[in-house]
Amino acid sequence: xxxxxxxxxxxxxxxxxxxxxxxxxxxxxxxxxxxxxxxxxxxxxxxxxxxxxxxxxxxxxxxxxxxxxxxxxxxxxxxxxxxxxxxxxxxxxxxxxxxxxxxxxxxxxxxxxxxxxxxxxxxxxxxxxxxxxxxxxxxxxxxxxxxxxxxxxxxxxxxxxxxxxxxxxxxxxxxxxxxxxxxxxxxxxxxxxxxxxxxxxxxxxxxxxxx
Amino acid sequence: xxxxxxxxxxxxxxxxxxxxxxxxxxxxxxxxxxxxxxxxxxxxxxxxxxxxxxxxxxxxxxxxxxxxxxxxxxxxxxxxxxxxxxxxxxxxxxxxxxxxxxxxxxxxxxxxxxxxxxxxxxxxxxxxxxxxxxxxxxxxxxxxxxxxxxxxxxxxxxxxxxxxxxxxxxxxxxxxxxxxxxxxxxxxxxxxxxxxxxxxxxxxxxxxxxx
Numbered sequence: 001x002x003x004x005x006x007x008x009x010x011x012x013x014x015x016x017x018x019x020x021x022x023x024x025x026x027x028x029x030x031x032x033x034x035x036x037x038x039x040x041x042x043x044x045x046x047x048x049x050x051x052x053x054x055x056x057x058x059x060x061x062x063x064x065x066x067x068x069x070x071x072x073x074x075x076x077x078x079x080x081x082x083x084x085x086x087x088x089x090x091x092x093x094x095x096x097x098x099x100x101x102x103x104x105x106x107x108x109x110x111x112x113x114x115x116x117x118x119x120x121x122x123x124x125x126x127x128x129x130x131x132x133x134x135x136x137x138x139x140x141x142x143x144x145x146x147x148x149x150x151x152x153x154x155x156x157x158x159x160x161x162x163x164x165x166x167x168x169x170x171x172x173x174x175x176x177x178x179x180x181x182x183x184x185x186x187x188x189x190x191x192x193x194x195x196x197x198x199x200x201x202x203x204x205x206x207x208x209x210x211x
Numbered sequence: 212x213x214x215x216x217x218x219x220x221x222x223x224x225x226x227x228x229x230x231x232x233x234x235x236x237x238x239x240x241x242x243x244x245x246x247x248x249x250x251x252x253x254x255x256x257x258x259x260x261x262x263x264x265x266x267x268x269x270x271x272x273x274x275x276x277x278x279x280x281x282x283x284x285x286x287x288x289x290x291x292x293x294x295x296x297x298x299x300x301x302x303x304x305x306x307x308x309x310x311x312x313x314x315x316x317x318x319x320x321x322x323x324x325x326x327x328x329x330x331x332x333x334x335x336x337x338x339x340x341x342x343x344x345x346x347x348x349x350x351x352x353x354x355x356x357x358x359x360x361x362x363x364x365x366x367x368x369x370x371x372x373x374x375x376x377x378x379x380x381x382x383x384x385x386x387x388x389x390x391x392x393x394x395x396x397x398x399x400x401x402x403x404x405x406x407x408x409x410x411x412x413x414x415x416x417x418x419x420x421x422x
Contacts, residue, residue, distance in 0.1 A: 034387035036394055037256070037376050045248070048259065052394050059398075079412070165248050176245035183247055183263050187270075190398040191405035198406050201290070 033058060043160040049179065050156060053186045057149065060090065060193045063200065064138060071203040072141070073134045081125050083199055085133040086192045087141035088122035094148045095119050097185050101178050102155045107171060244269065254371040260390060261367060264397045268360065271301065271404045274411065275349060282414040283352070284345045292336050294410055296344040297403045298352035299333035305359045306330050308396050312389050313366045318382060 036055060039047035064087060072084035081089070096116060099105040105113050111120060121128045164182075169175045200206055247266060250258035275298060283295035292300070307327060310316040316324050322331060332339045375393075380386045411417055 032378070032386045034382070034385050034391045035376075035378055036388060036391040045259065048256065048390075052398075055391065055394065056398055077413075167243070167246055171245070174245050175243045177247060179247040179259075180245045180266065183266065187263075187267055187398055187401040190401035191408070194402035194405035195409050197402070198409065202288075 041157055043164070045161040045164050045179065046156050046159060049164070049182055049186070050153065053149075053152075053182070053189075056186050056189050057145070060087075060145075060189050060196070061142065063193050063197050064142070067138050067200065069135065069137055071200065071206070072136065072138060074199065074203040075130070076199050076202060080199065081129060081195075082134060083196050084136055084141055085122060085125060085129040086196055088133055088144060089125055089129075090189050090192060091141070091144040091148045092119040092122035093188055094145075094152060094185055096123060097181055098148070098152060098155065101181055252368055254375070256372040256375050256390065257367050257370060260375070260393055260397070261364065264360075264363075264393070267397050267400050268356070271298075271356075271400050271407070272353065274404050274408050275353070278349050278411065278414075280346065280348055282411065282417070283347065283349060285410065285414040286341070287410050287413060291410065292340060292406075293345060294407050294414075295347055295352055296333060296336060296340040297407055297410075299344055299355060300336055300340075301400050301403060302352070302355040302359045303330040303333035304399055305356075305363060305396055307334060308392055309359070309363060309366065312392055 033055065036051040037048055038044040039050055041047075042050050064083070067083060069084075072087075073082050075082060096110055096119065099110050099113060099115060100107050103115075105115075110116060111123065116123075121132055164179045165177050167175055167177050171181075244266065247262040248259055249255040250261055252258075253261050275294070278294060280295075283298075284293050286293060307321055307330065310321050310324060310326060311318050314326075316326075321327060322334065327334075332343055375390045376388050378386055378388050382392075
């Protein structure tokens with residue numbers, strides 16, 4: 001939908017009024033994990049995103065719960081990625097988005113950045129990951145995910161909705177904002193969680209899951 | 212994080228001020244598909260969700276683009292779901308959430324509701340879906356997805372952030388709100404998109420994709 005500058009300003013004003021008028025409803029998520037929305041300690045829109053990212057992460061951890069090293073290392077076929085490598089890929093993805101959005105590292109060169117050296121294999125997946133990311137217990141992957149997430153939340157707390165909405169015209173997939181970049185980090189966890197769920201159902205002795 | 216009623220009220224007030232003060236930044240997504248945020252015609256938080264759901268859907272359509280009936284019908288193994296059935300499952304999921312959240316049909320009985328009769332096989336997947344959801348062109352599935360989405364957007368336009376945030380204590384996964392229910396519908400598309408991508412890379416003659 002195309003808006004003129006005037007209609008956009010009008011929309012912004014009415015949005016502000018709507019939010020102000022309905023504030024008791026536009027409230028923080030309680031301690032309930034399944035009540036999403038703005039969160040204390042974060043700007044309103046960042047809080048809403050954080051509540052979604054936090055909810056999403058619980059689903060990944062739930063799928064991975066109880067997996068043995070043998071299951072984490074299982075290969076569906078010679079082209080497949082191991083579940084352990086997919087979990088590490090999620091941590092690597094979050095790390096690369098930290099560098100790009102918090103540290104302003106250029107998207108076209110970030111994968112060769114010194115601070116990303118240890119993550120590159122997990123990011124790229126494929127044969128190098130199949131050869132090297134294996135033999136670990138579940139805690140190894142969960143700790144990596146948790147450590148990276150801690151840093152993300154720390155950085156989010158320092159920022160506001162203006163930062164989240166600022167348009168970046170130089171991004172490889174076209175003009176975009178930090179909300180879109182971080183929403184992608186979030187839905188990307190679900191993308192691979194679907195694959196992990198499918199592979200898990202085919203590991204030796206596993207109960208098949210949906211799909 | 213636990214909030215007292217007073218600190219919660221304080222948070223709500225400061226949230227309102229923050230949003231009001233930073234309104235020029237908390238702006239509508241432009242016509243750019245990768246700029247997410249509040250959207251005209253929707254309440255602010257519903258608009259943000261709609262921008263995410265719309266973005267997510269483009270990813271599913273992108274993965275499915277160009278798939279032949281043979282690829283849509285391909286079975287990875289005897290336990291797998293066909294790509295076509297997974298696409299129909301996404302439409303069925305959106306339909307069931309419409310009934311539960313717009314029409315207040317009880318979550319425990321909705322799958323047997325008369326209005327859900329035609330969707331049940333796609334919702335449940337497994338053997339009945341393997342037997343019956345096949346032989347269709349891609350357009351068949353994309354049309355179903357688009358038709359259901361149109362209804363969702365119509366209903367969202369009639370509602371506000373108070374509705375999105377209202378807590379439902381009777382939900383099977385525990386106390387939750389409509390934002391959480393619909394965020395799940397959104398990330399669920401990514402979950403199965405990951406599986407579709409994995410299966411697509413293994414259809415006869417296909418170029419393998421990541422995973």
